[in-house]
Amino acid sequence: xxxxxxxxxxxxxxxxxxxxxxxxxxGAAWWLxxxxxxxxxxxxxxxxxxxxxxxxxxxxFVIASALAALxxxxxxxxxxxxxxxxxxxxxxxATATTEAGLGAVLMVLAAVGSVLFGxxxxxxxxxxxxxxxxxxAFHSSNTRVRSHLxxxxxxxxxxxxxxxLIIVPVIINAFEDRWNLSYKFPxxxxxxxxxxxxxxxVIGVWSARTIANFGSGTPLPAQMAHHLVxxxxxxxxxxxxxxxxxxxxxxMGLLIGSWxxxxxxxxxSLLWNWLIRPHEEADLLERFGEEYREYAGSVGCWWPRLxxx
Numbered sequence: 001x002x003x004x005x006x007x008x009x010x011x012x013x014x015x016x017x018x019x020x021x022x023x024x025x026x027g028a029a030w031w032l033x034x035x036x037x038x039x040x041x042x043x044x045x046x047x048x049x050x051x052x053x054x055x056x057x058x059x060x061f062v063i064a065s066a067l068a069a070l071x072x073x074x075x076x077x078x079x080x081x082x083x084x085x086x087x088x089x090x091x092x093x094a095t096a097t098t099e100a101g102l103g104a105v106l107m108v109l110a111a112v113g114s115v116l117f118g119x120x121x122x123x124x125x126x127x128x129x130x131x132x133x134x135x136x137a138f139h140s141s142n143t144r145v146r147s148h149l150x151x152x153x154x155x156x157x158x159x160x161x162x163x164x165l166i167i168v169p170v171i172i173n174a175f176e177d178r179w180n181l182s183y184k185f186p187x188x189x190x191x192x193x194x195x196x197x198x199x200x201x202v203i204g205v206w207s208a209r210t211i212a213n214f215g216s217g218t219p220l221p222a223q224m225a226h227h228l229v230x231x232x233x234x235x236x237x238x239x240x241x242x243x244x245x246x247x248x249x250x251x252m253g254l255l256i257g258s259w260x261x262x263x264x265x266x267x268x269s270l271l272w273n274w275l276i277r278p279h280e281e282a283d284l285l286e287r288f289g290e291e292y293r294e295y296a297g298s299v300g301c302w303w304p305r306l307x308x309x
Contacts, residue, residue, distance in 0.1 A: 009124035013071070016120030019113060020079065021069035027062040044106065046099025057086070068121060076121050080114040087111035094179045101179025105260070112267075128275035132221070138283045141216060141223040149212040156220050157208055161201075164268075165248055173258040185257040193254025200247035207233045207240040221280070228288045230295050236304045238295070242272060243302060277301070 034041040034050055041050065060082040067075035087107040094104040119126045132138065143149065176182050208219050210232035215225025219241055233240035249265025252258075284292045299305065 012120045012124050016117040017069045017071055019117035020065045020076070020121070023079070023110065023114070024062050024065035024069060027057075027065060031058065031062070042099075044100055044103035046093070046097060046103070048093070048100065057082075061086070068118075071121070073122055076118045080111075080118040083107065083114040084111045095175070098178060098180055101176075101181045104179060105181070126275060129279060131275065132279055135220055135222045138221050138224060138280070140226050140287075141218060144216040144226065146212060146216075149216065149218055150209070152220075152223060153208045153212045153218045156218055157205065160219075161204075161248075164245070165252055168264070169249075169252045169256065169258065169261045172260050172264055173256055176258055176260045181260065182257070183259055185254065189254045190257065193251040195251075196247055197251035197255060200244045200251060203233055203240055204244035204248065207244060210234060224283075228284070228291050228295060230299070235299070238299050238301050239277070242269065242277075245269070273302075 030040075030044070031050075031054070034045065060078055064075045064079035064082065068079050087104070087110065090100060090104040090107045093099070094101045116126055141149065173182075211217050211219055211225050211229055214231050215227045215229040217223055217225030237243055246265055246269040249268060250262050253261030253263075253265060281292075281296070285296075288295075
């Protein structure tokens with residue numbers, strides 16, 4: 001490991017330890033809360049007797065998280081494993097009984113956080129390169145025929161939008177209703193969601209077609225562009241499809257009246273930004289060199305920059 005990477009690794013480990021410290025404090029605060037606020041106990045535990053799990057959860061979640069914050073690695077395994085197990089149990093319980101839906105959501109979020117930040121403590125990084133396999137591995141497109149690229153782009157857009165903007169939100173909304181967590185949005189939010197969905201979808205299609213027309217590639221990592229694309233929406237932000245995807249996810253949540261879908265879109269965008277974007281930018285820098293360096297220096301990632309002199 002180089003001398004440059006060692007400080008970065010120590011900083012990542014520190015961030016992971018801080019997460020477990022916050023998780024320990026949150027767990028202790030939650031146990032204090034359910035002992036004094038009956039509504040919180042009902043919302044997060046339903047009909048489960050807190051005494052049945054307190055003797056196990058406090059040492060395996062609260063205390064283990066605190067020990068993980070002190071850099072005891074065996075405690076990371078205990079806290080993470082227990083959190084994942086409880087999250088699965090709460091999801092099953094809430095789905096079967098329609099109770100403790102909020103507890104299921106909180107434990108799922110805690111499980112995701114424990115896995116990600118546990119990797120930081122144990123490895124000094126999150127091995128996000130494991131995601132980049134199959135159709136998500138970076139390769140240039142094997143064809144430059146525009147008609148073929150446009151057809152492939154259309155198929156990819158239909159599949160990805162169908163899965164991440166229809167199927168997954170419908171499933172999340174079904175759990176939300178089953179867990180009695182649904183909230184009726186004002187009609188104006190639904191109208192705003194429809195308008196935002198239309199606008200962001202136009203940006204998404206424009207971005208995908210720009211890659212095919214000027215980059216000789218598709219949005220799929222396995223069929224990436226042969227040329228650096230800096231036209232169309234890519235002249236304003238470096239990742240217009242990611243921006244469009246975030247806006248589409250949020251708009252779907254507003255449109256169907258699901259706050260959990262909005263949370264899903266926000267968390268998904270954060271995970272993409274932290275786990276996938278660094279690999280994508282490293283690949284672009286390797287393939288296009290100084291051309292990409294200058295482009296990245298003048299065009300913002302998520303938000304357009306003011307024109308420079």
